[in-house]
Amino acid sequence: MTELLSIILAAGEGTRMKSSVPKVLHSVGGLPVVSHVLRTAKAAGSTIAVVVGPNHEAVEQAVTRFEANAHISKQMERKGTAHAVQQARAAFEAAAGHILVLYADTPLVTRETIAEITERLDGGADIVVVGFRPDNPTGYGRLLTEGNRVLAIREHKDATEEERRIGLCNSGILGFRGDTLRSVIDRIDNKNAKGEYYLTDAIELAAGDKKRVDFIEADADELVGVDNRVKLAEAEATFQEFKRIEAMENGVTLRDPKTTWFSWDTEIGRDVTIFPNVVFGPGVKIADNVEIRAFCDIEDAVIGEGATIGPFARIRGGAELGPDVHLGNFVEVKKxxxxxGTKAGHLSYLGDAEIGSKTNIGAGTITCNYDGVNKDKTIIGDNAFIGSNASLVAPVTIGNGAYTASGSVITQDVPDDALAFGRARQETKPGYAPKLRELALAKKAAKLAAKGK
Structure with a gap:
């Protein structure tokens, strides 16, 4: 297998994003767009070089978090794409195989497209251009072709009217044989409308050297570039559609696919049913035969086989749910x-807890895990019964088979098989209710009189 180096251009400011955050750090599917490109390049077996702009330490950090061995260089002045590639000279001069130029703001490019580029290079092409056919080609460079070969790429501002009528456009993604890139990169000039050094000019230079320049076509949806909020939304919509189709093809039932939202790393087993309006944040793993009912928000969680979640449940912060767990409406679980087989059917908050098997959590139960400074743990054993409207003040342990009475505030450990009360004794005053109503009506009348009504 020929070695592959991917040079990812990430120096753009993205001013049209109207954001203090560099455009390549905005997220699609819960992952920064630059990390999508890194992930695809790594999956293709590529080593990584990234060109960033000045004052882009946050981008550098995002890159090294995802790929610690990435070669990072800086483009201090933005003089075009060829100038950006030149900043990665140390990486491409040392490259033994093919070189791929990708863009950090194009998050949906696929491993299959990269594989097709490398296949063409392995088959004798010196350069491979990735083209596409957008609905509106205005603003894109056009591919000037003859048969299966590319003669030149003409930027929109430099194109003639006849050239602008060409529908086949340049995505910007290029594959090079290493020696071809090295032979042309320093001969590119800036004699164009913008006075920049265009990497696309390598095509004409290579053609003049009798090099073979091929093109492939990719789907326009795959090549959307994120340079403003509208394009960010388009990329998100396309990503979600890919993930929905993938989930359904892998045995997941989506009751209303367009209202189910996935993250880049969502893992779902077979025979899972997902009801409308469910959102998966990063870090979710769901086993087989799970049912996620409507309006659930789940992130950073593992859900065991046969569990039933929701409706209106929130699961987050490292939650781990075993097989056949049932969490009902308005239940929140954190860490x-x-x-x-444990059940929490209604209106509960379970945070920083460890709960055993086949335990029942009554409606309105709260683990009081935070004292304003520290978070402490609640431990509940197997086959316990927590009565409704219970407040379990951590740190506290409730043993196997133990009961807590409804309405209790539990502040001390409860042994196995014990019954714990933590509430005031009820006192009943016969005939006192009419007096309370009389006092309440008098209070209301006094307020109305004070207002002059």
């Missing part, structure tokens, strides 16, 4: 482990 908690819940054992097999």
């Amino acid at each position: 908690s482990k819940i054992g097999a």
Whole structure:
């Protein structure tokens, strides 16, 4: 297998994003767009070089978090794409195989497209250009072709009217044989309308050297570039459509696909049913035969086989739910482990807890895990029964088979099989209700009199 180096251009400011955040750090599917490109390049077996702009330390950090061995260089002045590639000279001069130029703001490019580029290079092409046919080609460079070969790429501002009628456009993605890139990169000039050094001029130079320049076509949806909020939304919509189709093809039932939202790393087993309006944040793994009912928000969570979640549940912060767990409406779980067959049907908050198997959590139960400074743990054993409207003040342990009475505030450990009360004794005053109503009506009348009504 021929070695592959990917040079990812990430120096753009993205001023049209109207953001203090560099455009390549805006997210699609919960992952920065630059990380999507890194992920695809790595999956293709490529080593990585990234060209960033000045004062882009946040971009550098995002790159090294995802690929610690990436070669990073800086383009201090923005003089065009060829000038940007030149900044990665140390990487491409040392490259033994093919060289791919990608763009950090094009998050949806696929491994299959990269594979097709490398296949063409392996088959004898010196340069491979990735083209596409957008609905509106205005603003894109046009591919000037003859048969299966590319003669030149003409930027829109430099194109004639006849050339602007060409529908086949340049995506910007190029594949080079290493020696071809090295032979042309320093001969590119800036004699064009913008006075910049265009990497696309390498095509004419290579053609003049009798080099073979091929093109392939990719789907326009795959090549959307994120340079403003509208394009960011388009990329998100396309990403979500890819993920929905992938999920359904892999055995997941989506009751209303367009209202299910995935993250880049969502993992879902077979025979899972997802109801409308469900959002998966990063870090979700769902086993087989799970049912996620409507209006659930789930992130950073593992859900075991046969579990039933929702509706209106929120699961987050490292939650681990065992097989056959049932969480009902308006239940929130954060950083908690819940054992097999445990149920929390209604209106509960379970945070920083470890709950055993086949335990019942009554409606309105709260683990009081935060004292304003520290977060402490609540431990509940197997086959326990937590009565409704219970407040469990951490740190506290409730044993196997134990009961807590409804309405209790539990502040001390409860042994196995014990029954714990933590509430005031009820006092009943016969005939007192009419007096309370009389006092309440008098209070209301006094307020109305004060207002002059």
